[in-house]
Amino acid sequence: MKRIAIVGGGIAGLSAAFVLEKCRRVEGEAFEYVVFESHAQFGGVIRTDQLDGYQLEGGPDSFLTEKPWASDLCRELGLGDRLIGSNDSERKTYILVNGKLVEIPDGLMFMIPTEILPTLFSPLFSISTKIRMTREWFHPPRHADRDENVAAFVERHYGPEMVDRLADPLLCGVYGGHANQLSVRAVLPRFAEMEAKYGSLGRAMVRARREMGSKARSYPLFTSLLNGMQQMVDSLVARLSPGSLAPGITIQSVDRAKGGWQISARGWCARFDAIILAVPSHVAGALLQSVNAQLAHELRAIRHTSSVAIHLGYGPPVRDGIPPGFGFLVPRSQGRRIVACTFMHTKFPHRAPADRALLRCFTTRPADRAAEEISDEQMVKMVRHELREILGLTREPLFSRVYRWDRAMPQYEVGHLERLGRIEELGSRTSGLFLAGNAYRGIGVPDCVRSGSEAATSALNFLGITGTQASACEPVGRPHAPRLY
Numbered sequence: 001m002k003r004i005a006i007v008g009g010g011i012a013g014l015s016a017a018f019v020l021e022k023c024r025r026v027e028g029e030a031f032e033y034v035v036f037e038s039h040a041q042f043g044g045v046i047r048t049d050q051l052d053g054y055q056l057e058g059g060p061d062s063f064l065t066e067k068p069w070a071s072d073l074c075r076e077l078g079l080g081d082r083l084i085g086s087n088d089s090e091r092k093t094y095i096l097v098n099g100k101l102v103e104i105p106d107g108l109m110f111m112i113p114t115e116i117l118p119t120l121f122s123p124l125f126s127i128s129t130k131i132r133m134t135r136e137w138f139h140p141p142r143h144a145d146r147d148e149n150v151a152a153f154v155e156r157h158y159g160p161e162m163v164d165r166l167a168d169p170l171l172c173g174v175y176g177g178h179a180n181q182l183s184v185r186a187v188l189p190r191f192a193e194m195e196a197k198y199g200s201l202g203r204a205m206v207r208a209r210r211e212m213g214s215k216a217r218s219y220p221l222f223t224s225l226l227n228g229m230q231q232m233v234d235s236l237v238a239r240l241s242p243g244s245l246a247p248g249i250t251i252q253s254v255d256r257a258k259g260g261w262q263i264s265a266r267g268w269c270a271r272f273d274a275i276i277l278a279v280p281s282h283v284a285g286a287l288l289q290s291v292n293a294q295l296a297h298e299l300r301a302i303r304h305t306s307s308v309a310i311h312l313g314y315g316p317p318v319r320d321g322i323p324p325g326f327g328f329l330v331p332r333s334q335g336r337r338i339v340a341c342t343f344m345h346t347k348f349p350h351r352a353p354a355d356r357a358l359l360r361c362f363t364t365r366p367a368d369r370a371a372e373e374i375s376d377e378q379m380v381k382m383v384r385h386e387l388r389e390i391l392g393l394t395r396e397p398l399f400s401r402v403y404r405w406d407r408a409m410p411q412y413e414v415g416h417l418e419r420l421g422r423i424e425e426l427g428s429r430t431s432g433l434f435l436a437g438n439a440y441r442g443i444g445v446p447d448c449v450r451s452g453s454e455a456a457t458s459a460l461n462f463l464g465i466t467g468t469q470a471s472a473c474e475p476v477g478r479p480h481a482p483r484l485y
C-alpha cells in the first residue's frame with residue numbers, strides 16, 4: 001500500500017489531509033496517510049480561547065472574504081451557517097500621527113485615492129503629499145524590468161509620507177514586515193500590473209471600480225466563524241481518520257530511501273512513498289539539508305519574523321471611551337512598540353459581552369528581538385502604558401493574555417518570486433516531495449488552504465492515484481489565478 005506523510009498540522013497540512021481523506025474514502029485501501037504535528041494540538045498558529053464570554057483569537061481572527069478557499073472549505077465541513085462577516089458598517093481605521101488618531105479617509109483603496117475630496121480634506125497627509133497624489137494621476141505606463149521593494153514603488157507614486165503613514169503600517173499588519181524589504185511583485189502584484197498598463201494607480205483603480213459597476217463588493221471584507229477560527233481546525237480534525245493523526249511528534253530528519261522517503265522522529269522511523277512538508281520553510285530547509293542542499297538553502301533564505309498578540313479585556317465603562325471603528329495602526333516614525341490595535345468588540349461584536357471591550361494589540365517589528373525577550377507581564381505593562389497615552393485608557397483590564405508566535409511570518413522580500421521559481425524547479429527534481437504552507441504563494445488562511453489542497457492533489461497524481469471518481473479527489477476550492485497581497 002502506498003503511504004503519504006504530511007509533516008506539519010497547521011491549516012495547510014490539515015487541508016492537505018482533508019483532500020487525502022476524501023480520496024481515501026473513494027479509493028479504499030489504495031493508500032494511507034499520516035499527519036505528524038509537533039504539538040499536542042493541531043492548527044498551528046490558529047488558536048481560539050473562550051474566556052468568560054470573551055473570544056480570544058491568538059493567531060488569525062478572520063480571513064479575506066474575497067479569497068474563496070477557506071470559506072469553501074468551511075461550507076464543505078458543514079460550517080456554512082457558522083460563517084460570519086465583519087461588522088463593516090462600523091469599519092473605520094485610524095493611524096496614529098503625532099499622538100493623535102487620524103481616520104483613514106473614505107475612498108482610499110489600500111493607499112490609492114479613488115475619491116478626491118475626502119483625501120484632500122484629510123489631516124492624514126501634508127499638502128505636499130496631496131500635490132503628489134494629484135500629479136500621480138498623470139504618471140505614464142512603466143514596465144519595470146526587475147522587482148523592487150514596496151516602499152520604493154509607493155514612494156515613486158505618492159512620496160515618502162504615504163510609505164510611512166499607510167503602506168508600511170498596513171504591510172506590517174499583514175506580514176509583520178517592512179515596506180522597504182517586501183517585494184512589490186509578490187505582495188502587491190495587482191499594483192505592479194496597474195502601473196505597467198496605466199501608469200497611474202489612481203486612474204487604474206477608478207477605472208477598475210467603474211468596470212465592476214454593480215458587481216462591486218457587496219460582501220463583508222473579512223469572514224470568520226461564530227465560535228472562532230479554531231472551529232475550522234476542530235472540524236477538519238474530526239473529519240480525518242483518528243489513525244492518520246500523529247500529534248506530539250516532531251519530525252527530526254527526512255532522507256531518501258529505496259525510491260521513497262524515510263522520516264524519523266525521536267527513536268522512531270518509517271518509510272513513505274511521498275511526503276508533504278507543510279511546516280515553515282525554515283523547518284523544511286533544515287529537514288531537507290541532507291537530501292538537497294541547494295533546495296534547503298533556498299528554503300532557509302525565506303526570512304521569517306515573529307509576532308506577539310496581546311489581548312486585554314475590559315469591563316463596562318471602558319467601551320464607551322474607545323473610538324468607533326476596527327482599530328488603529330502605528331507608523332514606525334511614531335516610535336511606539338505597539339504596531340496595531342484591533343477593537344475586537346467592534347470588528348466582530350460577538351467576541352465580547354455586549355457592554356465590554358476587547359482589544360488585541362500587536363508588537364511585531366522585524367528584527368525586534370527585544371519583543372521576544374521581555375516577560376508577558378512586562379509586555380502587558382508596556383502595552384497598557386502606550387494605550388494610556390494613545391486612548392487615555394487608565395482602567396485595569398479584567399484580564400490579559402499574551403500569544404507569541406516565533407518565526408511564524410514569512411517575508412516575501414524582493415526576489416521572492418524568482419526564489420520560488422528556483423524552489424519549484426529544485427523541488428520538481430526531488431521526486432515525491434511536495435511543499436505547502438504560508439511561505440510560498442500567499443500568507444493568509446485561504447491561500448494556505450489552497451496550498452495544502454494543491455500539494456495533496458499533486459501527491460496523489462505522483463502516486464498515480466487519480467481515482468475513478470476524480471471529483472472526490474479534487475482540491476478544495478475553485479480554479480483560480482494565484483494572487484498574493
Ligand SMILES: Cc1cc2nc3c(=O)[nH]c(=O)nc-3n(C[C@H](O)[C@H](O)[C@H](O)COP(=O)(O)OP(=O)(O)OC[C@H]3O[C@@H](n4cnc5c(N)ncnc54)[C@H](O)[C@@H]3O)c2cc1C
Pocket residue numbers: 007008009010011012013036037038039042043044045046058059060061062063064249250251252278279280283307309405408409436437438439443444445446448
Ligand atoms: C498572529 C498572527 C495573526 C494572523 N492573522 C491572520 C488573519 O487575520 N487572517 C489571515 O488570513 N491570516 C492571518 N495570519 C496568517 C495565517 O494565520 C498563517 O499564515 C497560516 O495559518 C499558516 O498556516 P500553515 O499551516 O502554513 O503554518 P503553521 O500554522 O505555522 O503550521 C505549521 C505546523 O507545523 C508544525 N511543525 C513545525 N515543525 C515541525 C516538525 N519538525 N515536525 C512536525 N510538525 C512540525 C508546527 O507545530 C505547526 O503546527 C496570521 C498569522 C499570525 C501568526
